Amino acid sequence: MTKERNLYIKKLKFIFIIHMGRELYKFNQYLNESGLRATRQRGIIAKTFFEAGPHISVEELYHQVVEKDRRIGLVTVYRTLKLLRGAGLAQGRQFGDNHTRYEKTPGDSHHDHLICTRCGRILEFENDTIEGLQRKVAEEVGFAVLDHKLELYGICKECRSRGKKAGRKAPPTLS
Amino acid sequence: MTKERNLYIKKLKFIFIIHMGRELYKFNQYLNESGLRATRQRGIIAKTFFEAGPHISVEELYHQVVEKDRRIGLVTVYRTLKLLRGAGLAQGRQFGDNHTRYEKTPGDSHHDHLICTRCGRILEFENDTIEGLQRKVAEEVGFAVLDHKLELYGICKECRSRGKKAGRKAPPTLS
DNA sequence: GTGAATATGAAATTCATTTTCAATTAAATC
């Protein structure tokens, strides 16, 4: 009976890991390798983070987490985000509004941001030519680029057409 | 006697303004136009700022200011920097180390940054081709760019050659 | 010189984030 039971438990674990998702699996791997615990709270927070839209703030993530488990504290969200950063699964970004935004670390790709200063919307883009030129610029001064940030601030398409509709009036406040 | 005296005072003011420097003059203009006072503290702080090296932190600016006038408080430095920003004469920058750096707002030009993650040195660069491509990328999605930030993080020339000299040893700590 | 209103410095406060501490809990071991 014991062999069958162990086999049954192994099957359960296997199904659980498959069901978990790749990023969550990676996070658990990181925890194990680092001698850290895979707690319920960390699981919920990480899962919520990986399912969240891009550029989520701590406050927002906390709200989403609390909907799943009311006992989780804000501190634990901060701590788990720090771990996710350490695991290379999350990156913090600051777009000048005092609220750090978190996004999943891209795999092998890298993207940059267009930030609408009117409505706060954040768009992503990629351009290989720009990235190549960046590398070239850096090499000219003997600088080895490891990472970069390119942020374009302006008015998005929607706000622009909204501005036209409003005519000469002040644009709507979207604070 | 009164006419000669007024003429003499006008001459003094003229010489003072010439001696002041262009940026300081602009700051004073901004203060006047805004109905704000041109105080001794603001003058010292602004002058110190305009004479300081690029990418100065608040703490550093405060230290330099205090060497000129010990009675000036840190709060006044913050306040004056805020005014300088409002006047379009200063810009704050965050390179991810929790210390806002301030630099003079460039006239009609714009520059970007190379940041050495090892020694903290910050270099500036400009590349018109990249800027043109940025504008093009944005236009493709109907985005009107007003401002941008391009930051390249990596290892500077000096740290790279220092790394070679150190051979297999850990590079020197420059914190 | 006068006086209204801005500005200052010190202390207090705010806010995003981190640390402390007592209690809880995950996971290794038996």
Added chain:
DNA sequence: GATTTAATTGAAAATGAATTTCATATTCAC
């Protein structure tokens, strides 16, 4: 399954960059 160890948690406290409050000082128009 029971025990043990040490990581982890949540609440409260603390940190640090930046801002606000408040009584006093100061600028600048008249």
